[in-house]
Every structure is written in C-alpha cells, then in structure tokens.
Amino acid sequence: MNMKNKKDVNKRIQEFATQLKIPGIKKYFEEEAKEASAIELSYEEYLLKLLEKEFEMRQENAKQGRIRTANFPYKKYIEDLIVEDLPEDAQKKLKLLISLDFIKSGQNVILAGNPGTGKTHLAIGLGIRACLAGYKVLFTTVPLLINQLKESRSQKTLRAFENRFEKYDLVIADELGYISFDKEGAELLFTNLSLRAGRKSTLITTNLSFERWDEIFQDPVMTAAMIDRLTHKAFIVNMNGNSYRLKETKKWIQEQI
Incomplete structure (x- = not known):
C-alpha cells in the first residue's frame, strides 16, 4: 500500500x-x-x-463519569487520609468501611462527631472509592437536598426526583445538624431517606449526637422514627476527637516554610 x-x-x-x-x-x-x-x-x-x-x-x-456526576465538592481519596490522625473509632472501622461491603448489603453509615475531625473527607473518599468500584453515587448536603425536594414538590416533579434518588447505590448526605429546617423539610427528608432504608446505602455526616437530633427536626416522634430507620443495622462511627483539619493546616504551613 x-x-x-x-x-x-x-x-x-x-x-x-x-x-x-x-x-x-x-x-x-x-x-x-x-x-x-x-x-x-x-x-x-x-x-x-x-x-x-x-x-x-x-x-x-x-x-x-460516575465521579463527575456524583457532584463531590472536591476530590479527596481514601489514600490521602492520614489514618493515625483520624478519631480512634474511625481508625478501627476504616478497613471495614473501605471494603464497601456496607453498600453491597444496603447498610447505612453514620459519621457523628465534632467539626473538623475528617467526616467529610472520609465520606468523599468512600464515595469516590465506590464510584471506581462501579457504584452509582450522589453527594449532597442535607440543606441542599431539602431545597431540591421542596423545589421538586412546587414544580410537580417530586416523583421523578424520588425515583432517581431511590436508585443511587450510595447517597452521601453531608452536614446534618448545621442548619435546622421547617416541618415540610423534615417530612420530605424523612420520607426520602426512609424509602432507601434497608435497600440502598446512605452515609450521613453529623455534628450532633442522636439525643440532639430533635433540635433540627423539631418533632420528637419524627426524630425517633428517623433515628430508628437510619441506624437499623448501620455502622455508626464516633468521629469525636482532635481536629483533623487543623492538623492538615499545620502540616501545610510547615511545608511552605
């Protein structure tokens, strides 16, 4: 030729x-x-x-594509974690979490503890790991999720939104407890997280202990029901500890010197 x-x-x-x-x-x-x-x-x-x-x-x-459509606010990988800087309970349960077996079995994960201890970093790292393993993931904050649910209801597209929401293998709902919400928001959140319970995994990060969840739901009965649904067979990780974020900042400052 x-x-x-x-x-x-x-x-x-x-x-x-x-x-x-x-x-x-x-x-x-x-x-x-x-x-x-x-x-x-x-x-x-x-x-x-x-x-x-x-x-x-x-x-x-x-x-x-799965990482892109998951809407992570930034990329953080499990490999980037300094394991010894995580709270003790997170260190103990990390191996189990990174196996992603909780997604296979449709179990929830709740990362609960004071701000700055690595909850969001760990959640994003697990989410990206799930994307790489072939799972369909959504990252959202709780306030953003409630706003989307309210908008969908007002635009009469709520059912379509709920159908999509139910199908994610893993939903990461970040920042439960930073902002309280009204009765409509609480009911919508409860309904949609309940639809996933026992079938698909939801990972929640919160700065509040369970005894204080009624501060944001403002309804003792709904709060009790929400905790019951979310914690059934869930992995609950105590994230109370020294500030992981502060340690990262100090390390970064030292590297600049």
Whole structure:
C-alpha cells in the first residue's frame, strides 16, 4: 500500500471510529498496527489488542463519569487520609468501611462527631472509592437536598426526583445538624431517606449526637422514627476527637516554610 492510500485508509478508519463512537480504536489503531507489524501479530491478535484498548478506555471513562456526576465538592481519596490522625473509632472501622461491603448489603453509615475531625473527607473518599468500584453515587448536603425536594414538590416533579434518588447505590448526605429546617423539610427528608432504608446505602455526616437530633427536626416522634430507620443495622462511627483539619493546616504551613 502506497503512502497516499495508507493516509486515505487511516483517515477513513478515524471517520468510522468517530461515527461509531469507538474512541479507543480511533486513538490506538495506528500505534497498534505498527507494533503488530513489527512483532508479526496475526490479524486476530491485532484486533484483540485494539478491542482491549477500547474496553479499558470505556471502563476508565465510566469511572470518571460516575465521579463527575456524583457532584463531590472536591476530590479527596481514601489514600490521602492520614489514618493515625483520624478519631480512634474511625481508625478501627476504616478497613471495614473501605471494603464497601456496607453498600453491597444496603447498610447505612453514620459519621457523628465534632467539626473538623475528617467526616467529610472520609465520606468523599468512600464515595469516590465506590464510584471506581462501579457504584452509582450522589453527594449532597442535607440543606441542599431539602431545597431540591421542596423545589421538586412546587414544580410537580417530586416523583421523578424520588425515583432517581431511590436508585443511587450510595447517597452521601453531608452536614446534618448545621442548619435546622421547617416541618415540610423534615417530612420530605424523612420520607426520602426512609424509602432507601434497608435497600440502598446512605452515609450521613453529623455534628450532633442522636439525643440532639430533635433540635433540627423539631418533632420528637419524627426524630425517633428517623433515628430508628437510619441506624437499623448501620455502622455508626464516633468521629469525636482532635481536629483533623487543623492538623492538615499545620502540616501545610510547615511545608511552605
């Protein structure tokens, strides 16, 4: 094949690969063709290598897509955690949490403790790990979730929102307890978290002990029911301890000196 014909063929392959949406083959077919020629691979072996490249690229794109659509406020990985700086109970239960078995069994996780102890970092790290493992994840704050539920109700799209919300393998609801909410917000939150109970996992971070949850729900009966639903067979992690965030800040300052 002369150079002109080869260029035309390569151009047509790129065009077909674009139309067929096979970016791995588009990106690697020339490189793999040169290697196949050099080591005398059969046509079947060359095709297999190309398909492997396509599969790997799709797998990686899917992982990054799940991370993107989870709406994490920033990326924090489990590997970035300084384990010895976490509260003692979190250190003990970390291995169990990072196995993600709680998602397989539809169990909840509650990270409860004073501010700055690594609750959100740990939650995001577990969420990203779940995305990489193929799970569909949503990260939201409790105040934002309540606002979305209220807006959906007013726009008569609540059922559609609830259908999507129920299907996430893991919902991370951050910052329960920082802002109290009205009766409508409490009822909507209770209903939607209850729909997931026992089937899909919800991870909640809170700065309040369970005895103080009635401060935000402002209804003792609903508070008791919420705690009962969320804690049934849940992993409850005591996150009270020294400020993880402060330790990170001090370390960062030292690195700048």
